Amino acid sequence: MNTYESICKELDVLTVSYFDKLNEYNQQWTQAGESLQKGFVDLAHAKYTMGPRTISRFSYDERMKALLQVEIDDQDMITKKKATEPEEIVSEKEGLKKRNKEIVSEKEGLKKRNKEPDEKEAMKLDDAKKAKKRTGDPLYWFGLFVSPSLRQSQGHFKSATELLIIQVNRVRELQQMEKRYEDLQQQKIASQLEKTTIKDEE
Known part of the structure; x- marks a missing residue:
């Protein structure tokens, strides 16, 4: 060719x-x-x-x-x-929860140390962590x-x-x-x- x-x-x-x-x-x-x-x-x-x-x-x-x-x-x-990874945005309410190591009972007015969180509280903490990660999504601005x-x-x-x-x-x-x-x-x-x-x- x-x-x-x-x-x-x-x-x-x-x-x-x-x-x-x-x-x-x-x-x-x-x-x-x-x-x-x-x-x-x-x-x-x-x-x-x-x-x-x-x-x-x-x-x-x-x-x-x-x-x-x-x-x-x-x-x-x-x-x-x-x-x-987007920066995690933590709300003021969640920040206070994280820093607060004591749970105050409104009815009894007693303070007790939360050394070993029970299963429900552990689940709440896990949900809070997931919520923090989700806030990096622009959808949660709204x-x-x-x-x-x-x-x-x-x-x-x-x-x-x-x-x-x-x-x-x-x-x-x-x-x-x-x-x-x-x-x-x-x-x-x-x-x-x-x-x-x-x-x-x-």
């Missing part, structure tokens, strides 16, 4: 691959759009059930940090960065018991964000393929001219 034929073959393979990736690109855009749409619908429903004042910019934690981070490599490709619609909305937005990261990389791949296609076209023309020149000389 001569140079001209090999270039033509590579162009054919590249064209098929390009349209396959373009088809995936369009499908993922549709999926991302649907996820965003569902996210906004669920968010609107959560505002309706929980109240517009509960879900507003006034509920945002000013110490917020992104749970999803990305890295860009030398090829301008984006990858998800390993998520860091209350301990959030609307299921708000949780679903968060899931849809997460899904859409991850799809958009894939789409950015897909655009980069398509651009590289387009550039390669143009280079091959130039090589094809040059090879064809060279072939024609040789025939004329003969």
Whole structure:
């Protein structure tokens, strides 16, 4: 197989691959759009059930940090960065419980040391620890018991964000393929001219 034929073959393979990736690109855009749409619908429903004042910019934690981070490599490709554990936010009430080693009986007015917490108290402490970990989730900025619609909305937005990261990389791949296609076209023309020149000389 001569140079001209090999270039033509590579162009054919590249064209098929390009349209396959373009088809995936369009499908993922549709999926991302649907996820965003569902996210906004669920968010609107959560505002309706929980109240517009509960879900507003006034509920945002000013110490917020992104749970999803990305890295860009030398090829301008984006990858998800390993998520860091969110800081645990302990409420004032829970902090007082943790520091208080004595349980005061309101009825009897007696103090007793809690050296060996019983099973129920151990379960309460375990639940408190789990609650602290959950507070790292931005959902709990809006209350301990959030609307299921708000949780679903968060899931849809997460899904859409991850799809958009894939789409950015897909655009980069398509651009590289387009550039390669143009280079091959130039090589094809040059090879064809060279072939024609040789025939004329003969």
